Amino acid sequence: MEKILDIITEKMQQAFEKAGYDPSFGRVTVSNRPDLCEYQCNGALAAAKQYKCAPIQIAKAVAEQLDKSDYDMCEAVMPGFLNLKLSGAFLAAYLEEMRTQEDFGVQKIGQGKTIVVDYGGANVAKPLHIGHLRPAIIGEALKRLYKFLGYNAIGDVHLGDWGLQMGLIIAELQEREPGLPYFDQGFTGEYPKEAPFTVTDLEEIYPTASAKKADPEFSSKAHQATLELQQGRRGYRALWRHIMNVSVADLKKNYDNLDVHFEKWLGESDADPYIPAMVEDMKNRGIAVQSEGAWVIPVAEEGDKKEVPPCILVKSDGSAIYATTDLATLVQRMQDWNPDKVLYVTDKRQNLHFEQVFRAARKAGIVKPETELEHVGFGTMNGKDGKPFKTRDGGVLRLEQLIADMTDFVRAKVVENQIVEEDQVEATTAKIAMAALKYGDLSNQPTKDYNFDMERFAAFEGNTGPYILYTIVRVKSILSRYGAWEALPIQTPANPFAKELMIAITKLGPTLEAALRSSSPNLICAYIYELAGCVNKFYHETRILSEEDETLKAGYISLIGLAKNVLEQCIYILGFSAPEKM
Numbered sequence: 036m037e038k039i040l041d042i043i044t045e046k047m048q049q050a051f052e053k054a055g056y057d058p059s060f061g062r063v064t065v066s067n068r069p070d071l072c073e074y075q076c077n078g079a080l081a082a083a084k085q086y087k088c089a090p091i092q093i094a095k096a097v098a099e100q101l102d103k104s105d106y107d108m109c110e111a112v113m114p115g116f117l118n119l120k121l122s123g124a125f126l127a128a129y130l131e132e133m134r135t136q137e138d139f140g141v142q143k144i145g146q147g148k149t150i151v152v153d154y155g156g157a158n159v160a161k162p163l164h165i166g167h168l169r170p171a172i173i174g175e176a177l178k179r180l181y182k183f184l185g186y187n188a189i190g191d192v193h194l195g196d197w198g199l200q201m202g203l204i205i206a207e208l209q210e211r212e213p214g215l216p217y218f219d220q221g222f223t224g225e226y227p228k229e230a231p232f233t234v235t236d237l238e239e240i241y242p243t244a245s246a247k248k249a250d251p252e253f254s255s256k257a258h259q260a261t262l263e264l265q266q267g268r269r270g271y272r273a274l275w276r277h278i279m280n281v282s283v284a285d286l287k288k289n290y291d292n293l294d295v296h297f298e299k300w301l302g303e304s305d306a307d308p309y310i311p312a313m314v315e316d317m318k319n320r321g322i323a324v325q326s327e328g329a330w331v332i333p334v335a336e337e338g339d340k341k342e343v344p345p346c347i348l349v350k351s352d353g354s355a356i357y358a359t360t361d362l363a364t365l366v367q368r369m370q371d372w373n374p375d376k377v378l379y380v381t382d383k384r385q386n387l388h389f390e391q392v393f394r395a396a397r398k399a400g401i402v403k404p405e406t407e408l409e410h411v412g413f414g415t416m417n418g419k420d421g422k423p424f425k426t427r428d429g430g431v432l433r434l435e436q437l438i439a440d441m442t443d444f445v446r447a448k449v450v451e452n453q454i455v456e457e458d459q460v461e462a463t464t465a466k467i468a469m470a471a472l473k474y475g476d477l478s479n480q481p482t483k484d485y486n487f488d489m490e491r492f493a494a495f496e497g498n499t500g501p502y503i504l505y506t507i508v509r510v511k512s513i514l515s516r517y518g519a520w521e522a523l524p525i526q527t528p529a530n531p532f533a534k535e536l537m538i539a540i541t542k543l544g545p546t547l548e549a550a551l552r553s554s555s556p557n558l559i560c561a562y563i564y565e566l567a568g569c570v571n572k573f574y575h576e577t578r579i580l581s582e583e584d585e586t587l588k589a590g591y592i593s594l595i596g597l598a599k600n601v602l603e604q605c606i607y608i609l610g611f612s613a614p615e616k617m
């Protein structure tokens with residue numbers, strides 16, 4: 036569906052033309068004086084300069100040409116503004132179309148386009164910690180947004196499954212259990228199907244090994260193991276498979292709990308086969324040059340405000356690094372999916388890394404000139420006190436623990452207020468906790484740091500996830516008391532609150548598009564907060580179920596039903612859902 040602003044701009048342009056002026060002056064914007072009007076056009080002021088006459092004269096002539104049935108008010112006011120209020124009939128017709136079209140008639144701007152969203156970024160053998168919350172939540176929301184707007188969106192977790200961390204684990208296991216067949220170079224039999232460790236073991240093994248990095252002897256063993264693993268040593272590959280299976284199963288479970296789902300579970304190891312040919316080619320074409328024994332890609336550009344150091348492709352010891360993997364991953368993605376865009380969601384401390392990788396990829400022609408590469412670098416989630424989040428003993432808080440804390444906090448409220456039957460407590464709690472957690476995060480502009488405040492995020496009032504859920508549940512309850520409502524048509528607004536609600540609903544498409552273009556799910560949060568506010572105001576000011584005029588009542592019901600569906604669609608994109616009762 037065409038956006039309201041576009042429709043009324045077109046009509047305004049025709050009116051300018053009919054009145055004898057250049058139609059390009061007819062641009063309409065949302066009013067910056069909502070107390071006076073809903074939309075406005077300032078074109079007469081600019082036109083006056085060209086036509087050398089008073090702006091008000093032009094505005095009046097244009098107003099004459101507007102179709103009065105579209106507006107409750109279309110006024111030329113001094114010095115030459117055109118103030119507009121849409122008519123109820125116009126709004127009702129527009130909303131009825133939204134109600135009856137698929138996906139509310141939102142324009143599918145991504146039709147035929149493919150995007151890869153690289154988010155999550157978990158590292159194998161390390162439990163998810165709170166640093167993994169933001170990439171999971173923001174990435175999932177952006178991916179769902181792209182999907183809803185028509186893109187073929189491929190979410191890829193891009194596991195950290197190939198570097199030194201693997202060598203560290205292998206070296207540590209060898210010290211503990213040297214007798215395992217994986218370490219016997221002469222072993223030619225089949226390796227056991229079962230891993231020689233559990234995920235809990237791994238969670239202890241990895242930090243222990245990591246702490247030993249300072250020990251030169253252990254460190255060199257770990258580096259050697261990493262190299263041999265990458266070169267294909269059979270026993271190490273088998274051990275690596277075990278680490279992967281055990282760890283990925285656990286990661287999947289954790290992401291599932293967050294309602295975060297990846298289309299692809301690829302990782303750094305999957306990019307490895309692409310590295311040799313890519314490096315060879317870059318050397319041959321002079322894209323990569325030698326510098327102090329390493330191979331680098333110079334990526335500084337004229338006009339850089341900050342120094343952008345060369346992108347290191349191969350270190351002096353011959354090993355590949357983070358940037359090499361990201362470039363090779365792009366080779367794989369272009370080859371397999373030919374995306375129009377690749378979007379990365381990571382901590383903003385990786386800004387420079389991605390700047391270098393993007394420039395190198397363009398320079399080497401790994402992506403097409405028109406392929407969009409974007410990095411969404413998000414800020415840090417701090418504790419309530421604004422300081423980095425730490426456990427009581429100073430450690431890193433596990434994601435599982437954070438979710439458990441939020442869940443406990445919400446459960447206590449649910450139980451205390453006797454919100455639902457006993458057998459519904461857990462399911463309802465889980466939904467509210469997820470809304471609190473995700474909305475608390477997503478309502479902030481991604482690039483900004485924010486403070487994690489459980490009490491505030493979980494409050495049922497204010498700008499919170501639970502408040503949005505509460506609004507949806509309230510409407511659901513009215514609808515269920517009314518009966519079948521899905522087929523009821525939208526009617527002209529019966530009061531100003533209905534009208535305000537209707538105007539809010541029409542902003543769905545423009546909001547989603549703006550959120551996509553600026554990678555800002557926070558715009559969707561702001562939108563549903565406004566929309567929920569309009570729903571509640573309408574609810575308080577209007578007798579809905581007790582309305583005696585059945586036609587009027589049906590109109591009210593249809594309107595709040597549509598509002599509820601829009602809210603539910605938006606929270607689906609944000610990654611949470613509403614319970615039946617709250």
Ligand code: ARG
Nearest residue numbers: 153156157158193195361381
């Ligand atoms: N595993 C990485 C980390 O822990 C994040 C990966 C992000 N994605 C990427 N393509 N580099 O920092």
